[in-house]
Each structure stands twice: as structure tokens, then as C-alpha cells.
Amino acid sequence: MNAMTIAHMTGILTSAIQAADRLELDALKSPALADMDLDRIRDIKRDCSTCINLLNLLDQFGRERR
Template identity: 85%
Template sequence: MNTMTIAHMAGILTSAIQAADRLELDALKGPALADVDLDLVRDIKRDCSTCISLLDQFGRERR
């Protein structure tokens, strides 16, 4: 079975944040996304950041 490390999970979440950043920038350049969608993108970024923080905390506690 392939196990995913904490660092790998944090890397995936970081990639998700970067993709959300690009979506947000594109939306701000033009009317590509409605305000509700922008809020959703920002929520995703916040949730991913929270998950990264929790993973870091979990990793420190496991040591």
C-alpha cells in the first residue's frame, strides 16, 4: 500500500492554494467569476491553509 507523507499532503494543498490564487487573479482581471465564486475560491484557500497548519502541528506532535 502506498502511504502519503505529511509533507506530500502539504505539498498537494499548497498546489491547490496556488491554483486558487491563479483563479482569483484571473477573476479580478475580468468578469470570469461572480462574487459568490470569488468567495468560494477564497474559502478554498483559507481551508487549505488551515489544513496545512494542522498537518504541521500533527507532524510536530508525532516526533
């Protein structure tokens, strides 16, 4: 994996987190959404953040090997 690919994937995941942030704000304003929906949105944000952290570690490891 090259650095540009990692940066691209990180950017996509960051966009997903931003979209989930907007969904979370909308969900908090809407009484029709259940707590379960908020939990799912927060799970998505947490999973994306975990992936970003792993990609950063992979990128760092790749740079150290060079």
C-alpha cells in the same frame, strides 16, 4: 502517518493554494465572474491553509512523541 506522507499532503495543499491564487487573479480580471465565485475561491484557499496548519501540528506532535 509518517513524515513523508505529511510532507506530501502539505505539498499537494500548497499546490492547491497556488492554483486558487491563479484562479483568484483570473476572477478579478473577469467581469463575468460573480463575487460569489471569488468567495468560493477564497474559501478553498483558507481551508487548504487550515489543513496545512493542522498537518504541521500533527507532524510536530509526532516528532515530540518520538
